[in-house]
Amino acid sequence: MSNSSPFARRSSASLTVPRGDVLGEYETYPEAQKVVDRLAKAEFPVKGIAIVGSDLKTVERITGRLSYGRAALSGAASGAWLGLFFGMLLFLFSPEPQLSFILAAAFIGSGFGMIFGITTYAINRRRRDFGSTHQVLASSYQIIIDPSQTARARQALAGGSTWPPPLPETAPSDAPTSAARPLDAPPAGGTEADADSAAGPAADESATKR
Structure with a gap:
């Protein structure tokens, strides 16, 4: 893992x-x-x-339970794969490659593997008469x-959401920008008479001072 x-x-x-x-x-x-x-x-x-x-x-x-037959077959299979590997190396790097190299190496490896499997089973037969696989698992x-x-x-x-998430869009401001109004201009919605009435007290005061 x-x-x-x-x-x-x-x-x-x-x-x-x-x-x-x-x-x-x-x-x-x-x-x-x-x-x-x-x-x-x-x-x-x-x-x-x-x-x-x-x-x-x-x-x-x-x-399953082990026996001399199972031990021989298992050893022969392992040895055949190992012999096939070395046979491929000989086939690739030989100056005159021949397919007989691969077959011979697989056959020799199978024989040695069978002998090794039987010997190992005969030694460990009294202590272990079955085959198994080991695993380390967590609860x-x-x-x-x-x-x-x-x-x-x-x-x-x-699900259904893209990654990275889209940035939030900023809503445009709907508040109207008020333009600057001159001091002497009449207020919005007013008339010139309103402007004269607003300026009247100031004119009378200046005339009194004179």
């Missing part, structure tokens, strides 16, 4: 358990993986999201995300 390379440089953050908001909790890893995949397809910045498995358990599944898987991105992630998972 890990795609990390053994040659990648480990930072101090990779050695600690991620902390943040729990975007969701799922019973299986594929379910949590699908959620992260949906975020990636919605062009959400998935860098920094972590899938944390809790309560790890080792599961051993029994595939639950949580998707941990940065708290500042939680709302955006839930919006992206809701």
Whole structure:
């Protein structure tokens, strides 16, 4: 379940358990993986999201009872694949490539694999007389995300919304701009008589002073 390379440089953050908001909790890893995949397809910045498995358990599944025949067939199949690989290398880098190299290498690898399988079964027969596969599973898987991105992630998972969300449009102002009115101009909706009556007291006062 890990795609990390053994040659990648480990930072101090990779050695600690991620902390943040729990975007969701799922019973299986594929379910949590699908959620992260949906975020990636919605062009959400998935860098920094972590899938944390809790309560790890080792599961051993029994595939069946072993026998000399099963051990021989399993060893022969493994050896044949290994011989086929080396046969392809000989075929590609040989100055005179021939298909017989591949067949011979697969046949020899199958024989050695069969002998190895029978020998291993004979040694471990008393302690282990069955075949099995091992898995490390978690009881639950949580998707941990940065708290500042939680709302955006839930919006992206809701569907029907584009990412990034459009910016809100600013409504145009409907208030009319009032033009400057000269001091001696009559008020709006008034007449010239109104203007003369308004200027009358000022004229009488100036005449009195004279």
